[in-house]
Amino acid sequence: MVVGELAQDRQLVIVGGGPGGYHAAIRAAQLGLEVTLIENRDLGGVCLNKGCIPSKVQTQAAEIWNKTQMSSTLGIPVQTKPFEWNKLQQHQDKVIIQLRQGIEQLCKAHKIEVVKGEATFLSDDRIGVSSGHQFDVFRFQHAIIATGHRPAPLFLEHERLLSPHTLYQQNEKIDTLTIVGTDLYALEAAFSYQHLGTQVTLLLEQELLLEPSIGKELLRSAKKAGIVVKKKIELVTVDPNLEEVTIQYKKDDQLHAIQSSHAYVPFNWRGNTEELGLERIGVKVDQMGYVEMSAELQTSCTRIYAIGDVTGTHQLASVAIQQGKVIAERLAGKNAEWDDHFIPVVYRTQPPIASIGWSSLQAETAGREIQVSTATFKSNGYATISGAQEGLCTVIKDSGTDELLGVHIIGEGAAELIHSGTIGLEMGARHEDFIFPMYPHPSFAEVVMEAVEGLEGLAIHQPPSKQTKQTI
Numbered sequence: 001m002v003v004g005e006l007a008q009d010r011q012l013v014i015v016g017g018g019p020g021g022y023h024a025a026i027r028a029a030q031l032g033l034e035v036t037l038i039e040n041r042d043l044g045g046v047c048l049n050k051g052c053i054p055s056k057v058q059t060q061a062a063e064i065w066n067k068t069q070m071s072s073t074l075g076i077p078v079q080t081k082p083f084e085w086n087k088l089q090q091h092q093d094k095v096i097i098q099l100r101q102g103i104e105q106l107c108k109a110h111k112i113e114v115v116k117g118e119a120t121f122l123s124d125d126r127i128g129v130s131s132g133h134q135f136d137v138f139r140f141q142h143a144i145i146a147t148g149h150r151p152a153p154l155f156l157e158h159e160r161l162l163s164p165h166t167l168y169q170q171n172e173k174i175d176t177l178t179i180v181g182t183d184l185y186a187l188e189a190a191f192s193y194q195h196l197g198t199q200v201t202l203l204l205e206q207e208l209l210l211e212p213s214i215g216k217e218l219l220r221s222a223k224k225a226g227i228v229v230k231k232k233i234e235l236v237t238v239d240p241n242l243e244e245v246t247i248q249y250k251k252d253d254q255l256h257a258i259q260s261s262h263a264y265v266p267f268n269w270r271g272n273t274e275e276l277g278l279e280r281i282g283v284k285v286d287q288m289g290y291v292e293m294s295a296e297l298q299t300s301c302t303r304i305y306a307i308g309d310v311t312g313t314h315q316l317a318s319v320a321i322q323q324g325k326v327i328a329e330r331l332a333g334k335n336a337e338w339d340d341h342f343i344p345v346v347y348r349t350q351p352p353i354a355s356i357g358w359s360s361l362q363a364e365t366a367g368r369e370i371q372v373s374t375a376t377f378k379s380n381g382y383a384t385i386s387g388a389q390e391g392l393c394t395v396i397k398d399s400g401t402d403e404l405l406g407v408h409i410i411g412e413g414a415a416e417l418i419h420s421g422t423i424g425l426e427m428g429a430r431h432e433d434f435i436f437p438m439y440p441h442p443s444f445a446e447v448v449m450e451a452v453e454g455l456e457g458l459a460i461h462q463p464p465s466k467q468t469k470q471t472i
């Protein structure tokens with residue numbers, strides 16, 4: 001092994017080039033810091049290479065394919081040829097490479113030093129990077145740990161058992177897929193695989209973690225799409241062999257078995273910290289390998305921060321990105337704050353789901369007295385034009401203060417529509433703040449307006465509620 005002679009001095013060293021790490025690196029460089037970014041695999045991390053991007057390539061294909069099947073009402077002939085799985089995989093590879101090259105070029109343009117290799121802390125101000133026979137040592141003023149996490153199987157590892165990291169790495173069409181779970185991975189995969197021709201069975205051990213009106217609508221859409229849904233099941237055994245996977249589960253005290261070519265079953269997660277030598281420098285890590293940190297994202301070593309999945313909270317790229325920017329700005333002397341009050345959650349199911357703020361249950365648990373109102377896409381003009389009448393928007397407000405507490409949407413455009421909810425909730429909007437502005441017509445956004453108007457029984461396209469007549 002060739003050991004670099006002297007420790008090279010750096011202002012900021014970031015370990016991990018996923019969304020958290022590379023956003024922190026670019027923002028720090030924009031603000032004048034000298035940055036070294038260490039990555040042992042591919043820039044872009046799980047999000048670009050296995051997660052957000054590949055999953056959204058597939059959910060996008062499912063969405064478009066689904067639309068082409070319904071296009072005849074608009075005079076567009078229905079596509080009759082089978083779906084070309086290999087072309088989707090080629091497109092996925094191309095998208096990943098293109099986006100990764102974009103990140104590489106941005107790092108270069110910002111003069112960020114990207115070091116390929118495995119990083120290990122040697123002391124609280126030195127880090128070593130090994131790559132093949134080379135071992136370099138950097139002395140840093142500050143460091144950020146952004147090494148992510150990985151699924152830790154609860155069952156035997158087998159190629160027929162898909163994990164969140166292998167769900168979108170299939171080179172051939174899957175015939176039958178049994179999915180056990182209610183998390184985002186499970187639901188997104190259930191819909192996209194089913195729409196692209198796989199027969200999916202969805203086994204739900206618990207209630208969906210969604211506002212009840214949204215969960216009910218999602219299950220209605222699942223059944224309409226042909227997904228076989230079994231609720232309130234208890235998983236008993238998972239048995240993969242060369243040809244198939246057999247899953248045994250209990251429902252209503254009866255034992256059932258289902259065979260499928262592949263299965264997705266629950267996982268644990270572990271923070272990627274084993275190789276970092278954190279015990280040597282006193283950075284605290286919990287039993288599952290997640291770095292313990294303060295509300296300011298500082299670890300037990302004051303010059304070392306942790307962001308993203310490795311912290312064991314939220315586990316969304318959007319969170320890692322925001323944390324990365326906040327820490328970079330603070331290190332550059334700016335007054336930036338990390339706040340996790342409002343995190344938009346998007347499920348790219350068909351139709352998609354987006355939520356911000358509290359569900360009705362969460363609001364009640366927090367002791368709020370609430371009013372809830374729902375408007376449907378069925379009564380929206382643009383949804384009718386677009387053949388996208390599945391879906392609804394539910395809003396929740398505090399009945400005392402009129403403050404909006406939650407916006408939950410299932411329906412076309414939900415991922416974009418939710419942004420007005422995020423800004424509204426961030427600004428402490430009351431229900432009048434959502435009603436005062438003008439909404440474009442015809443547009444999906446009018447569903448949100450009508451849900452808010454419905455809080456007072458004033459949604460134009462909903463049937464009248466019982467009201468007392470007022471004298472004019």
Ligand SMILES: Cc1cc2nc3c(=O)[nH]c(=O)nc-3n(C[C@H](O)[C@H](O)[C@H](O)COP(=O)(O)OP(=O)(O)OC[C@H]3O[C@@H](n4cnc5c(N)ncnc54)[C@H](O)[C@@H]3O)c2cc1C
Binds near residue numbers: 118
């Ligand atoms: C199927 C799937 C779909 C998803 N969809 C979404 C979505 O739509 N929206 C969303 O917001 N989130 C989504 N996520 C979650 C998202 O991928 C993660 O939250 C995000 O990648 C976290 O970013 P990170 O920077 O913390 O870590 P990662 O992306 O995991 O990056 C960590 C990087 O550190 C590197 N590394 C680890 N150890 C070392 C070491 N010792 N030395 C050097 N480098 C090291 C790794 O190689 C990796 O590149 C999805 C995840 C999956 C699996």
Ligand SMILES: NC(=O)c1ccc[n+]([C@@H]2O[C@H](COP(=O)([O-])OP(=O)(O)OC[C@H]3O[C@@H](n4cnc5c(N)ncnc54)[C@H](O)[C@@H]3O)[C@@H](O)[C@H]2O)c1
Binds near residue numbers: 183209210316359
């Ligand atoms: N589209 C995506 O963003 C995407 C896709 C795939 C995977 N993921 C990953 O999925 C992981 C797991 O997601 P999850 O759904 O298990 O996570 P989660 O715990 O973050 O919950 C998701 C949503 O459910 C809401 N919720 C929680 N308890 C509730 C309750 N009792 N009633 C109503 N709503 C409730 C939360 O407020 C949140 O909006 C995340 O860590 C993320 O990394 C994200």
